[in-house]
Amino acid sequence: MTSGNATLVTGGARSGKSRFAEQLCVRSGLDRIYLATGAPFDDEMKARIDAHQAQRGVGWTTIEEGLDLAGAVMRAAGPDCVVLVDCLTLWLNNLMMAECDLAAETARLTDAIRGLNGPCVLVSNEVGLGIVPENRLARTFRDAQGRLNQDIASVCAQVVFVAAGQPLLMKSRQEPEITL
Amino acid sequence: MTSGNATLVTGGARSGKSRFAEQLCVRSGLDRIYLATGAPFDDEMKARIDAHQAQRGVGWTTIEEGLDLAGAVMRAAGPDCVVLVDCLTLWLNNLMMAECDLAAETARLTDAIRGLNGPCVLVSNEVGLGIVPENRLARTFRDAQGRLNQDIASVCAQVVFVAAGQPLLMKSRQEPEITL
């Protein structure tokens, strides 16, 4: 069973996927909650987060939750607001660093998505389209990210792939336009 | 000339491409032949193959052929069964390790595909969408895989790109639904 309320936005690094997801939320006209999955752990990442925040502009309520994403989504979602989760890749990284049970945490999140009583947009990265990484941890992460994207996509009503800032609807509610 | 009988399913690692290809075969209602292109060469790969086999379930006749894929496809194919080749990436790796003539082997396979007298689904990886690899062998493999995918796609009636488990029909028989 999928949730008519959930949209997965996926794509490569710097593909414009976050910007597209933000625009989806803005166009909905609903109150906007930004659910950030991570605090910056180095200067490079801090600069990246600052740039995203500047691009996003005002009008968002920000919540930070690095591990219990299912709980945070359930608490934040509702019929009068849209929740933007940015991003699943950082969340996966946090789970792996904390040695959490990935299958169990993914199941909790897919359950939360199925039970949504309001719209939610989840952003994730595609990381499996390059050459096989030489580093074993990178291969493990790549596999886990691929599995997570499949599992989340399976419970979302819409899946959008973004490249060069352009959205491509890969799974839809059979409606021609991409909306929340 | 393309073969109306052949479908290429491509995508990144852990994109769900094998699962989608298997579902295509199951939905056809035909007898199913699984043409595996490689034996496991280490524990990591053995685990991966075991997981694929568990996912695939029963109801398949398995054939293993690491090098002479054209011959194996010609012998296996027929009007009452569907052949699933999983995957071209491992086959390419075998050819390169055995120092085979890639152009000649690719030509043999495209000839076999053009001559198919029954449906065949071929699974391959996209590996060229990351940063240029520092390792020269990786660059050579990336180029060879890209060329192989182009050559196989050119003789297939359908090409499907899979991301996050979602299929996208990139080349079609002009029919709206993806079928064999």
Next chain:
Amino acid sequence: MTSGNATLVTGGARSGKSRFAEQLCVRSGLDRIYLATGAPFDDEMKARIDAHQAQRGVGWTTIEEGLDLAGAVMRAAGPDCVVLVDCLTLWLNNLMMAECDLAAETARLTDAIRGLNGPCVLVSNEVGLGIVPENRLARTFRDAQGRLNQDIASVCAQVVFVAAGQPLLMKSRQEPEITL
């Protein structure tokens, strides 16, 4: 504002994007100008350029410009010819090696594209769909390439993603077929 005259063709390494872009130009029936963004800097690259040239065949006027791409596009474009820029990735590499101001050069190019008085096809690479590179310069390049692709796509009337030689229209003039 987009230019009705510009088409961005993007995809991975060896995806067939250059060949598709060339075919677009040939099918237009216009005089063809090939705007090469780089001279070969090693044997591997020379072999790659030679292969592209052999594939392209005769009937092209070739111009080489590694840095001032905006100027070269403006001088070359016109209503009776089509300009093929191959490729933006090599141009970006040149700009970074020459320590140019990437934002300023990108703005000059998007201005040139908006002002086109004849058709132009620009080829670029997707490099952000693999695992995060360990090398900081590679991460910087990946980010710059992603941003450049977004910026160029935003001013083009058409954006085509190519995989396995198959084109996928991601942004269109609402016309069903991909043409210049």
